[in-house]
Structures are given as structure tokens and as C-alpha cells.
Amino acid sequence: MQIDLIKGHGSGNDFLLIDEITNAYSFSEGERAALATLLCDRNSDLGADGILFIMKSDHADGRMRVFNADGSEASMCGNGLRLVARYACEMQGLTEAIIETMKADLKVSKQQDIYPKVTTYQVEISPVSFLLSDLPLNIDEPNLLNEKIPELSQDLTFSALAVPNPHLISIVDLEQMKSVIQRQISEKVNNPNELFPDGVNVSFVKSLDAGSIYVNTFERGVGFTNACGTAMSASTLVTCLQGLNSVEEVINVYNNGGRVQCVVHENDENYSIDLIGNATYLYQAQVDVDLERDTFSVNSKEEFPEQSTYEKLQADAQGYLQKAGL
Structure with missing residues (x-):
């Protein structure tokens, strides 16, 4: 099977884009999962956090359909949606569009x-739900906002929400951010457990200057990632609910891959979030894939010149975080 693809990233969260609109590809569900585990392997000639179909x-x-590197499907991906938005808009000569995702049709521009x-x-991040049954999280409460989960920590407080991917968020201090606590909690809730039977994305959030936060995320199906778009969006919303930031204001969200901006909108206690950030192409490639043998080879690869410019943004973001002690 011969496949043309583009590798790109949003805030360092990298993906392989496969165009099924202009190409006559036809994949079974099993083939989509197999392609993700094969092509996204970091030890291979490609490697990525996931595939965007x-x-x-x-x-x-x-x-858009999103398959993580472990072959699981995600209901949404904010960083990936920016790449899909760019591809779809440029292909059709648009500056704004509607992209169908698993749970909602979302505006992009x-x-x-x-x-x-x-x-x-x-890109629009919605719908937002605070119902624990939508994650799911198995505790005897309808929702969880800045409360403790004793099974996970005696010190930290958590908020849980689905956007629609499930997120568990804790606002922490610098010492907690640098500790091993996040890894321990993340591995616990993403291995077989009673609290989160389907796993959950776990983010630690540090408030910085006014209108700025830092988000570090352990992504379900991926592990620690440079950035997770829905996690940054959900984290921004949680900081607004706790009075650290304000709705309808631009919030700078720093991550290990760079910086994005988020704006939280509220309408009759319903929320949506705008996620604004880069959609950077790294290269285009053609590969030959043999799923029966679980092998592939790269026939050609052509680099795009965009990464060097993005690295300037990344350097600025990293300099800011270093001054903040992160």
C-alpha cells in the first residue's frame, strides 16, 4: 500500500496527516489502528504522536479522525485540528471552515x-461537560471542581471535565510541578483502575504572570507530550472558574512545545474555548506500507522550511519559562 502523507505539529504535538479527500484510500478500522502503531513508532523513520485522517x-x-500512537482513537485533538484546519482551508481556498469531529462540528479559521x-x-473546542459520567470518573459525586481525590493525593485538588476528551486538572505550585507526582498519578489512572476505567489526560497547571499559565500534560494513549490542545483549553477554563483568569480575555498558554492562546466563552453557563496557535508543516513523504508484515519504507521525503521560524517562537517561550523557574 502506497501512502502520501504530511508530517506537521501544533505546539510540538506532532502528527502524520493522511488525505482521504483527494486520494482514493480505503482503510478498515483495524488498518487505521495498525497504521497508527506502525508509522507513529518513534524508533521508525517517521514517528509521531498520532495520525490525522x-x-x-x-x-x-x-x-477529522484521530488515532493515537498506541492505536486508540481520540474523540478530539485541538493541536491536530489546527493542522486539519490548515489543510482543509488551503485545499479549498477558504479562510474559515467547519470540520466534523467525533462529537461535534467545530468552527476553524x-x-x-x-x-x-x-x-x-x-479552532473551537467544544462541547464542554462537567458531568463525571462523561469522562467517566467513578466517584459518588456528579462533578468535581477543585476538590481532593484521596486515592490519588492527600494534598492536591483536582477538577474533571470532558472537552470532549476526558481531563483531570490540578493547579499546582512550582515544587509540585517539578516533582514525580504527576507521573505517578498519570500512570495510576491510565493503567487498569476503578476511578477512570477508560483512562484520562492528566494536566498540572502553574499560574504565571497575569493572563499567562503553564500546562504540562500526560496524554492518554501517548504519555507526556509537548502539548495537548484540549488539555490547554480545559486548563484555561479551570483557571477562569477559579478566578485566576477571566472569560472573554486572551490567555497565553505556555507548554513544552511553545505557546498558544486560549479564550473562554460563556453562554448561560455553557462554555466553549477558542484555541489559537501554530499549524506547522515539517515534511511531506511517500511510504510503502505492508500491514501484514507490519513494515514500511519511506520512498521520498521533502522538507518544508517552516520549522526554523517556529523554533524562534519556541525559544522565546522557553526563555520566558526559564525565568519563571520552569
């Missing part, structure tokens, strides 16, 4: 560059 939609400008010459897109 860009598909036709019967009512939107495109459809091209934006002013977040940093000089860094291609930037804004």
Missing part, C-alpha cells in the same frame, strides 16, 4: 500569525 464529510468542509511568519489557526 482527513476525510470527506456529508455536511461540513471536512472530517485562519488567524493573524501568533508569531512572525508562523502559520496560525483558531
Whole structure:
């Protein structure tokens, strides 16, 4: 099987894009999962956090399906959606579009560059649910906002929400951020356990200057990642609910892969979040895949010149975090 693909990233969260709109690819569900585990292997010639399948939609400008590196499917991916938004908009000559995802049709649009010459897109993150049954989280409460989970920590407080991916968020101090606590909790809730039977994304959040936060995420199906778009969006919302930031204001969200911006919108206690950040292409490649033998080879690879510009944004973000002690 011969496949053309593009590798790109949002905030260092990298993906392989496979276009099923202009190419006559036809994959079974098993093949999608197998492609993800094979091509995303970091020990291979490609490697990525996941695959974004860009598909036709019967009512939107495109459809996105996301498969993690372990072969599991995610209901949403904010960083990946920015890449899909760019691909779909450029392919159709649009500056804004609607992309169908597993749980919702989401608005996307091209934006002013977040940093000089860094291609930037804004994507909608919704729906937002605080019902623990939507994660699910098995405790005897309907929701969890800034409360303790004794089975996980005697000191930390947590908030849980689905956007629609499940997220467990704790606002921490610098010492807690640098400790092994996040890894211990993340591994516990993403291995067989009674609290989160389907696993959960775990984010530690540190408030920085006014209007700025740092988010570090252990992503379900991936592990610690440079950035997780839905986690940064959910974390921004939690800081607004706790009075650290305000709705309808631009919040700078720093991560290990760089910086994005989030804006929380509230309408009759219903929330949505705008996620604004880079959609950077790394290279395009053609591969030959043999799923029966679980092997592939790279026939060609052509680099894009965009990463060097993004690295300037990344260096600025890292410099800011170093001054903050992170």
C-alpha cells in the first residue's frame, strides 16, 4: 500500500496527516489502528504522536479522525485540528471552515500569525461537560471542581471535565510541578483502575504572570507530550472558574512545545474555548506500507522550511519559562 502523507505539529504535538479527500484510500478500522502503531513508532523513520485522517464529510468542509500512537482513537485533538484546519482551508481556498469531529462540528479559521511568519489557526473546542459520567470518573459525586481525590493525593485538588476528551486538572505550585507526582498519578489512572476505567489526560497547571499559565500534560494513549490542545483549553477554563483568569480575555498558554492562546466563552453557563496557535508543516513523504508484515519504507521525503521560524517562537517561550523557574 502506497501512502502520501504530511508530517506537521501544533505546539510540538506532532502528527502524520493522511488525505482521504483527494486520494482514493480505503482503510478498515483495524488498518487505521495498525497504521497508527506502525508509522507513529518513534524508533521508525517517521514517528509521531498520532495520525490525522482527513476525510470527506456529508455536511461540513471536512472530517477529522484521530488515532493515537498506541492505536486508540481520540474523540478530539485541538493541536491536530489546527493542522486539519490548515489543510482543509488551503485545499479549498477558504479562510474559515467547519470540520466534523467525533462529537461535534467545530468552527476553524485562519488567524493573524501568533508569531512572525508562523502559520496560525483558531479552532473551537467544544462541547464542554462537567458531568463525571462523561469522562467517566467513578466517584459518588456528579462533578468535581477543585476538590481532593484521596486515592490519588492527600494534598492536591483536582477538577474533571470532558472537552470532549476526558481531563483531570490540578493547579499546582512550582515544587509540585517539578516533582514525580504527576507521573505517578498519570500512570495510576491510565493503567487498569476503578476511578477512570477508560483512562484520562492528566494536566498540572502553574499560574504565571497575569493572563499567562503553564500546562504540562500526560496524554492518554501517548504519555507526556509537548502539548495537548484540549488539555490547554480545559486548563484555561479551570483557571477562569477559579478566578485566576477571566472569560472573554486572551490567555497565553505556555507548554513544552511553545505557546498558544486560549479564550473562554460563556453562554448561560455553557462554555466553549477558542484555541489559537501554530499549524506547522515539517515534511511531506511517500511510504510503502505492508500491514501484514507490519513494515514500511519511506520512498521520498521533502522538507518544508517552516520549522526554523517556529523554533524562534519556541525559544522565546522557553526563555520566558526559564525565568519563571520552569
